[in-house]
Amino acid sequence: MKIGVYPGTFDPVTQGHTDIIGRSLRVFDRVIVAVALNPSKRPLFDLAERVEMVKLVTKNLAHVEVEAFDGLLVEYLRQHTAHAVIRGLRAIADFEYELQMALINRKLDNNFETVFLMPSEEYSYLTSSIIKEVGGLGGSLKDFVHPEVADRLRQRLRRPSA
Ligand code: ADP
Numbered sequence: 001m002k003i004g005v006y007p008g009t010f011d012p013v014t015q016g017h018t019d020i021i022g023r024s025l026r027v028f029d030r031v032i033v034a035v036a037l038n039p040s041k042r043p044l045f046d047l048a049e050r051v052e053m054v055k056l057v058t059k060n061l062a063h064v065e066v067e068a069f070d071g072l073l074v075e076y077l078r079q080h081t082a083h084a085v086i087r088g089l090r091a092i093a094d095f096e097y098e099l100q101m102a103l104i105n106r107k108l109d110n111n112f113e114t115v116f117l118m119p120s121e122e123y124s125y126l127t128s129s130i131i132k133e134v135g136g137l138g139g140s141l142k143d144f145v146h147p148e149v150a151d152r153l154r155q156r157l158r159r160p161s162a
Contacts, residue, residue, distance in 0.1 A: 044157075131144050
């Protein structure tokens with residue numbers, strides 16, 4: 001039974017994240033999406049909302065669980081008897097940061113691997129930040145996020161004068 005943990009901020013979850021979750025199920029028997037508190041990123045949505053949205057977009061996927069997470073990732077992996085961290089790689093720009101995280105986690109605990117998955121090309125330019133920017137300017141979000149996530153984003157980003 002191979003268990004993978006997919007950690008991230010998911011502020012909010014995008015089709016790119018969902019694509020990675022789907023692909024990870026080809027490699028792992030069980031996938032735990034660990035939604036990180038991450039206060040340093042000053043998320044637009046609070047932790048409970050982010051967890052709720054990831055649960056919504058994964059509700060039809062068997063063998064996926066979604067949990068809030070705060071703390072040291074390797075500790076979380078140990079507690080969940082997981083085997084690997086799952087991360088998505090969009091472009092070369094992601095590589096340096098991801099390499100640093102993978103190597104520091106390995107230094108902290110050599111029992112886990114980090115597995116990188118590439119999204120479908122159509123999602124390779126998607127980030128939660130760009131979606132918040134497009135949504136804030138009133139652009140269509142339908143190709144990027146689940147419709148319910150798009151509604152929540154629009155509500156949250158609605159400018160007082162709009
Ligand atoms: P973090 O704050 O941990 O980077 P994110 O929610 O931004 O959290 O991303 C979580 C993981 O998902 C990261 O590995 C990130 O590279 C990956 N990811 C985000 N968007 C995409 C996408 N469009 N395609 C593939 N991977 C993605």
